[in-house]
Amino acid sequence: MKSKNVPSQKKLLAQSISALLLTCPLAVTAAEDGSGENAAMIEEVVTLGIRGSLQKALDIKQDADSIVDAINAEDIGKFPDKNVADSLQRIPGISVDRGWGEGRDIFVRGTDKDVNRTLMNGQNVGSAYWWANDNPSRGFNYSILASELVSTLEVYKSPQADHDEGSIGGAVNVRTRRPMDLDSGTFNASIEGQYSELPDAWDPQMSGLYSWKNDNETFGVLASYSSQKREMRRDGLEAFPTNSLYDITDQNGNTTEDVYAVWGGGSAIFRQERERETTNVTLQWRPSYRWDLVFNTVESNMSMDNNNQNYLFTMDYALADGAIVTDPEFLDTSDGGKALVGGTVGDASTRGAAIEPIYRDAYVNTSVYDLDVSYEGDGWEAHAQVGVTAAEGGSDRDQNYWFQGNTGFDLSLSRDEVEFGYTDLNATDGTALTLNPYAFRDFVRKMEDDEFYLQGDLDLHVEWGPIHSLKVGYKYRDHTIENNRSKGSADPTHPSFAKLQAITLADVSSGSTPELHGETATSGSLTRYAWLDPDLAAQRIDSILHGEGVMTYTYDQNAFYNINEEISAAYAKASFETEKLRGNFGVRVVKTDQTSEAYIDGAKGKVNRSYTDVLPSLNLVYQLNEDVIVRGALARTMARPTFTNLSSNLLIDATTNTASGGNPLLDPTYANQFEVGVEWYFGDASLFSATYFKKELSTYIVTNTAVETFNGETYNITRPFNADGADIQGIELQLQKDLGMGFGVIANYTYTDGQVASEVGDFELPGNSEDQLNASVYYEDDRFSARLSYNYRSEAYGDLVSGSQRVIEDSGQWDATFNWSATDNIDVFATAVNITNEVMYQTTSDGIPGWGFYENGSRFTAGVRLSF
Numbered sequence: 001m002k003s004k005n006v007p008s009q010k011k012l013l014a015q016s017i018s019a020l021l022l023t024c025p026l027a028v029t030a031a032e033d034g035s036g037e038n039a040a041m042i043e044e045v046v047t048l049g050i051r052g053s054l055q056k057a058l059d060i061k062q063d064a065d066s067i068v069d070a071i072n073a074e075d076i077g078k079f080p081d082k083n084v085a086d087s088l089q090r091i092p093g094i095s096v097d098r099g100w101g102e103g104r105d106i107f108v109r110g111t112d113k114d115v116n117r118t119l120m121n122g123q124n125v126g127s128a129y130w131w132a133n134d135n136p137s138r139g140f141n142y143s144i145l146a147s148e149l150v151s152t153l154e155v156y157k158s159p160q161a162d163h164d165e166g167s168i169g170g171a172v173n174v175r176t177r178r179p180m181d182l183d184s185g186t187f188n189a190s191i192e193g194q195y196s197e198l199p200d201a202w203d204p205q206m207s208g209l210y211s212w213k214n215d216n217e218t219f220g221v222l223a224s225y226s227s228q229k230r231e232m233r234r235d236g237l238e239a240f241p242t243n244s245l246y247d248i249t250d251q252n253g254n255t256t257e258d259v260y261a262v263w264g265g266g267s268a269i270f271r272q273e274r275e276r277e278t279t280n281v282t283l284q285w286r287p288s289y290r291w292d293l294v295f296n297t298v299e300s301n302m303s304m305d306n307n308n309q310n311y312l313f314t315m316d317y318a319l320a321d322g323a324i325v326t327d328p329e330f331l332d333t334s335d336g337g338k339a340l341v342g343g344t345v346g347d348a349s350t351r352g353a354a355i356e357p358i359y360r361d362a363y364v365n366t367s368v369y370d371l372d373v374s375y376e377g378d379g380w381e382a383h384a385q386v387g388v389t390a391a392e393g394g395s396d397r398d399q400n401y402w403f404q405g406n407t408g409f410d411l412s413l414s415r416d417e418v419e420f421g422y423t424d425l426n427a428t429d430g431t432a433l434t435l436n437p438y439a440f441r442d443f444v445r446k447m448e449d450d451e452f453y454l455q456g457d458l459d460l461h462v463e464w465g466p467i468h469s470l471k472v473g474y475k476y477r478d479h480t481i482e483n484n485r486s487k488g489s490a491d492p493t494h495p496s497f498a499k500l501q502a503i504t505l506a507d508v509s510s511g512s513t514p515e516l517h518g519e520t521a522t523s524g525s526l527t528r529y530a531w532l533d534p535d536l537a538a539q540r541i542d543s544i545l546h547g548e549g550v551m552t553y554t555y556d557q558n559a560f561y562n563i564n565e566e567i568s569a570a571y572a573k574a575s576f577e578t579e580k581l582r583g584n585f586g587v588r589v590v591k592t593d594q595t596s597e598a599y600i601d602g603a604k605g606k607v608n609r610s611y612t613d614v615l616p617s618l619n620l621v622y623q624l625n626e627d628v629i630v631r632g633a634l635a636r637t638m639a640r641p642t643f644t645n646l647s648s649n650l651l652i653d654a655t656t657n658t659a660s661g662g663n664p665l666l667d668p669t670y671a672n673q674f675e676v677g678v679e680w681y682f683g684d685a686s687l688f689s690a691t692y693f694k695k696e697l698s699t700y701i702v703t704n705t706a707v708e709t710f711n712g713e714t715y716n717i718t719r720p721f722n723a724d725g726a727d728i729q730g731i732e733l734q735l736q737k738d739l740g741m742g743f744g745v746i747a748n749y750t751y752t753d754g755q756v757a758s759e760v761g762d763f764e765l766p767g768n769s770e771d772q773l774n775a776s777v778y779y780e781d782d783r784f785s786a787r788l789s790y791n792y793r794s795e796a797y798g799d800l801v802s803g804s805q806r807v808i809e810d811s812g813q814w815d816a817t818f819n820w821s822a823t824d825n826i827d828v829f830a831t832a833v834n835i836t837n838e839v840m841y842q843t844t845s846d847g848i849p850g851w852g853f854y855e856n857g858s859r860f861t862a863g864v865r866l867s868f
Contacts, residue, residue, distance in 0.1 A: 050780050050787070051744065054685040054736060060154065062681060065575065065584050066619040067158040067631055067691065069093075072151075084145045084153065084174060091155050092691075092732040092748035093170070095772050095793045105139050107796070108169030109157065109693060110728045110752035112767030113139035115168040115639035115669060120368060121175060121296065123385065124164070124477070126449040128393025130304045130362035135644040136447050136481045138166065141393075144300045144366050148190075148207040148226045149280055151177040157693070158633035158675060159617050161573040161586025162457065162471055168639045168671045168695065178294060179220025179284050182211040185868070192829075192863020197837070198233040198856065199271065205229065205863070213284075222282040230274045235516045237418035237525055238310065238852030239265035241339075241802040241844060246319050248340055251326045259330065260339040260802040264314045265418060265849070266356075267526040269513055272306035290376045298368040309357040309513070311427055311529040313409045313420045315340075317351035323408070333803030333846050341848060346408040348424040354404040355433055355505060357532040364393040383457040383473075394445040399488070401532060401541065402439035403505045405432045412524060415809075415847040419524030427529035430506030435541070437500040442488035442551065445559070451479040469575040471586075477567040481643045485559035488551050496548045500541065508536040519839050520853040557599040561647035561662070565640075566593040583620040590615065592640070596664035598649035601710070607648040607664040613638050624678075631691070632676045641666040641701060645720040652715065659710070659717040667722050670698040677732075685744070687736040697725040700756055700765075702800075726756040726765050747775040763805050764797035764845075771810075785819045798850075806850040809841035827865040834858050 053072040060070040069091045088106055089096040097105040097113070105113035118125065118140035127141045156163060157170040164171065189208040196203070205228045213220030240263040249255045278300045285293045329342030346352050370387035407424035425432035457473035464470075490497060510533040521527050545551040573586030590613045597606045617635040624630055640646075647662030677691030699722040708717045730752035738744045750772040754765030771794035778787040791813050798806035814835040820828045837858050842851040 050778050050785055051685045051738060054744075054746070057152075058681065058685065058687055058736070060152070061687075062629065062679070065582060065621055066156060066160055067633055067675060067677065069155045069157070071153040084142050084147055084150060087147055087150075088142075088153060088155070088172065089791055090746075090774050090776070090789070091153075092734050092774070093157065093730075093750045093752075093772070094155065095769050095796070096791075105137075106142065106172070107767045107769070108155070108167075109695070109730060109750070110754045110765060110768035111169035111695075113137065114642050115166075116170055116172070117164065117166045118142070118172040118174065119164060120173075120298070121370060121372065121385075122164075122173060123368075123370060123387060123453055123455075124389055124451050124479070125174075125298075125368055126366050126389040126391030126451060128364050128366070128391040128447050128449055130302075130360075130364050130393050130395060135642070136449055136483065137642055137644075138640065140172075141364065144276070144302055144364055144391075145174070145278070148209065148224060149174075149176055149278060149298065151175045151181070157691075158619055158673075159615070159635045159637055160584060160619065161571040161588045161615075161617055162473060164475070165569065165588060165590050165613070165615055165637065166639055168637055168669060168673075168697065176280060176282065176296060176298070177209070177211070177222055177224070178282055179211045179213050179222040180217065180286065180292075182222070184211070184213045184215075184220070186211040187868045188866065190863055190865040192861050194230060194859060194861045196231060196233070197858045197860075198235065199231045201231040203229040203231055205861075218286050220284045222280070222284075224278075224280045226276070226278040228274075228276045230272075232270075232272045232274060232856065234270040234854055234856050235518075235520070236268040236270065236310075236852045236854045237265075237517055237520050237849070238268055239413055239418055239849035241806075241848050241850050243801060244316075245337075246340075248319075248325050248328055250328050250343075251324055256328070256330065256338065258337060260333060260337060260848075261315050261319065262340075262413070262802075262848070263316045264312050264354075265413075265420065265852070266310040266312035267516060267529065268308060268310040268852070269516055269531075270306065270308045272304060275303045277301050292372075292374040294370075294372040296368070296370045296372070298366075300364075300366045302364045304362040304364065305360065306362060307357065307359045307534070309355065309531045311526060311531075312354045312356060313345075313411065313422075314351060314354050314404070315345065315411075317354075317404075318346045318409075321346065321350050323347075323350045323352075329412075331846060331848065334805075335803035337803045339802055339846065339848055341413040342411055344408060344410050344423065348408065349406055350408055351404060352407040352409045353422055353425060353427075353433065354402060354436075355529070355531070356400055356402055357537075358400040359397065359534060360395045360399075361397040362393075362395045364391070366391040379461045381459040383455075383459070385455045386453065388450070388452050390451075391449040393447050396444060398443035398445065400439075400441055401537065402436045403433035404436050404439075405434065407432075410524070413849055415843050415849075416841065416853070417522050417524075418520075418849050418852065419522055420526060421524060427526055428512050430509040430530040431504050433505040433530075435500055435503040435505075437490040437497060437550075438492065440488075440490040440545070440551070442553070443485055444488070444553070445483075445485040447484075448480075448482045451477060453477045466576040466578045466581075467574050468577055471573045471575070473571055475567075475569045475571075477565070479567065480562065480564045482562045483559060483643075485556045486553045487556045488553045490545060490550050491552050494548075494550045496544050496550050499544050500550070503540055505530055505532065508532050508540050510536065517853075517855070519837055519855045520841075557602065558649060558651050560599060561643070561649060562595075562597040563643050563646055564595045564597075567591070580623050581620065582623075583618070585618045586616070588615040588617070589613070590638075594646070594664070596646050596648040596662070598647045598662070600648060600650045600661075601652045605648065609664060611668075613668070613670075627681050629679045629681075630677070631679065633674070635673050637671045637673060638668045639671075640668045641720075645701060650710070650717070652710070657713075657715050659708075659715045661717065661719050663719045663721065666701060666720060667699055669700070669725075671695045683738060685736065685738050687734060689732075689734045691732045692729075693732070694727075694729040696727055699723065699725050724756075726754060728752060728754045728765065728768070742779050742781045744778050744780070745776070746778070747773075749773050763800060766797050766799065769793045769796045769810075773812075783821045787817050789815045789817075791815070797845075801850060802844055802846070802848055804844035804846040804848070807843050807845050809843065811838050811840060813838045825866060825868055827867070829861075829863055829865060831861040832858065833860075 207226040209224040323346030326344040455475040650661035675693040679689040754768040773792040
């Protein structure tokens with residue numbers, strides 16, 4: 001595991017903690033805590049297991065003054081999920097991106113991952129990514145967060161003034177366990193093995209938690225540890241559409257101008273050895289009944305070394321060589337153009353084939369250090385929280401090899417088909433491809449995310465008619481995102497460069513790939529080919545590149561940006577209650593001071609900006625009768641642009657009078673939102689609810705080209721801009737029912753209609769799926785429990801490409817979990833994830849493969865869980 005540097009902000013945290021502790025009565029003894037108030041113990045009947053967990057989640061929902069859904073820790077444990085995102089997909093209105101086989105990003109009520117926030121115990125968590133094509137986002141990388149860490153997941157779909165701004169769809173709050181909430185001496189542990197079908201591999205996983213508190217319940221300690229190893233494989237049939245236009249000439253000399261064509265495509269196998277270690281230590285001190293001090297630390301370290309090999313057809317190179325396309329087939333695109341989707345391209349002199357093996361040493365590390373202090377006075381409560389969070393991700397190596405050969409190729413592309421074959425070479429013959437050292441590259445990348453936060457609240461108990469509480473507070477955040485990258489390439493002037501040009505794929509290959517694409521291949525798909533052996537490559541290639549110094553590294557100025565946001569928020573919230581009506585109303589005033597630093601035409605420069613937002617909110621709850629609640633909410637919300645879009649970098653090409661860059665003057669996305677719903681609690685752990693929601697987004701961000709003047713010169717500059725907004729409306733239906741005889745059902749359905757009005761033309765709202773369905777059937781008795789779950793998401797949309805829009809096709813996944821309580825302290829369990837090996841199809845709305853078709857395979861787990 002790679003180590004994580006201690007963030008410099010820890011010093012600031014230590015100073016803030018010291019200041020807070022000076023205000024606490026540390027000398028107060030247990031004898032002074034009003035023992036008479038704590039002496040009485042109240043007996044209660046506790047429902048355990050799945051039903052007990054569901055009831056706790058419903059209690060949170062029913063008692064909340066805003067629109068909230070929740071999942072309890074016991075329920076998380078009964079799902080087959082190994083990270084928090086996979087658990088969240090069970091909640092109405094939430095869908096998950098599982099492109100790498102498990103949840104990483106969430107989408108809430110038709111909104112993209114970048115306009116929804118995730119907090120831990122009410123505060124931000126640093127987040128980073130490992131892949132070269134990923135950028136820091138406003139979203140959260142859920143793959144770093146083990147489900148064992150969680151006490152409760154709360155999803156706030158209507159905001160309150162005392163909640164952080166930044167979410168349009170909804171905000172997730174991950175509450176971690178505290179020692180005072182558990183019996184002293186609580187010990188939980190699990191040991192399991194996970195079998196992954198595609199790589200045909202077993203991996204060990206383990207977790208443990210211990211919680212202790214003294215007899216007076218004034219001090220407690222909780223420690224947990226989780227270790228997960230997973231060998232994964234993903235097969236992909238790929239095509240890479242672009243917005244480039246080509247002139248296509250056929251065998252008869254006829255030319256079709258301005259045709260979209262994919263850059264290329266291929267048959268890919270991705271493999272990763274993923275190791276995640278998560279540790280959590282929580283200290284809780286209650287020196288008297290008035291004080292509660294909690295210090296919480298979380299460390300998550302992930303090693304994600306991986307490799308990807310893709311045997312390609314190279315359309316861009318072929319057309320650049322002037323290749324003739326025999327019997328070309330075209331598809332009409334949405335913008336009135338055409339796209340090339342079939343034919344025979346080129347001949348034996350065409351650069352038509354290549355293989356690109358990529359090897360990455362990648363990592364993601366995250367840390368949280370948080371101090372939470374509460375004091376209960378007579379008629380008032382005070383709360384303060386201070387902490388730092390930091391994340392670092394990237395790669396110490398992201399090195400690609402490139403072998404190529406001359407050949408023509410046959411091509412056939414459609415919505416569910418990627419077929420290509422070579423007219424002049426055999427893909428299993430390694431001698432057909434020769435190393436091209438000019439195409440070598442290595443990315444050494446590091447993205448960093450650091451935040452210091454300080455928050456204070458005062459909650460006054462008042463008697464102002466129906467208003468019983470007035471909460472005021474202030475929060476300060478200092479948040480910095482920085483991206484750095486160095487790029488390595490082979491020096492063609494080096495004396496050893498010529499050695500590389502003589503190497504063929506056969507020299508560094510130990511044979512062919514396994515059979516690929518068991519679910520997605522059609523008759524003309526490439527399912528087997530010669531591939532690179534990393535040990536042979538180290539002997540024949542790396543020894544020259546690195547051992548003889550052919551590889552040189554330079555700092556990539558175009559990849560650098562540093563964005564700092566100092567955010568100050570003041571807020572006030574009044575809570576009220578009458579016999580039938582309760583709720584809260586308030587306002588949050590937020591000032592953002594933003595500094596964007598990057599290279600602007602080769603020189604480092606900064607762009608500063610400040611803006612202030614006023615965000616009112618109203619939540620109403622009407623108790624229609626003992627079992628039925630009617631809810632309503634009104635609010636103005638906002639979400640800041642993504643960090644990459646806010647970069648001030650500007651790259652100018654003086655020869656073409658064009659430029660590209662970010663836009664630090666982008667406006668945030670604002671939304672006026674409304675929702676109303678009814679909830680019927682018709683039995684134990686039973687609920688039927690329906691909620692209508694509507695969001696009017698002020699703007700949407702698109703990439704476009706406009707004429708701008710820079711340093712007195714006029715350029716066509718491509719950058720992100722604020723476009724016209726979007727309207728989102730939908731309905732959520734939820735059913736939870738104990739059926740008796742040990743059986744029960746949980747189901748929810750969300751319909752979301754997203755309409756975008758943009759200057760670049762009509763297109764679907766990115767991130768939105770019109771239909772989402774989650775359903776689980778469970779059985780539980782004293783010794784045995786089982787749950788079968790299904791998750792469905794209709795097609796979701798992405799960026800504009802090739803005269804159309806990228807689409808992730810609809811998909812449904814089956815998961816199951818089984819648990820047998822062998823004794824009161826020992827459980828034997830098994831899980832099955834993606835039972836039917838659901839495939840993710842990515843196309844354009846016109847039917848061109850848009851990135852490709854991916855299958856991750858099924859996973860099965862068996863293990864033992866101990867609890868004392």
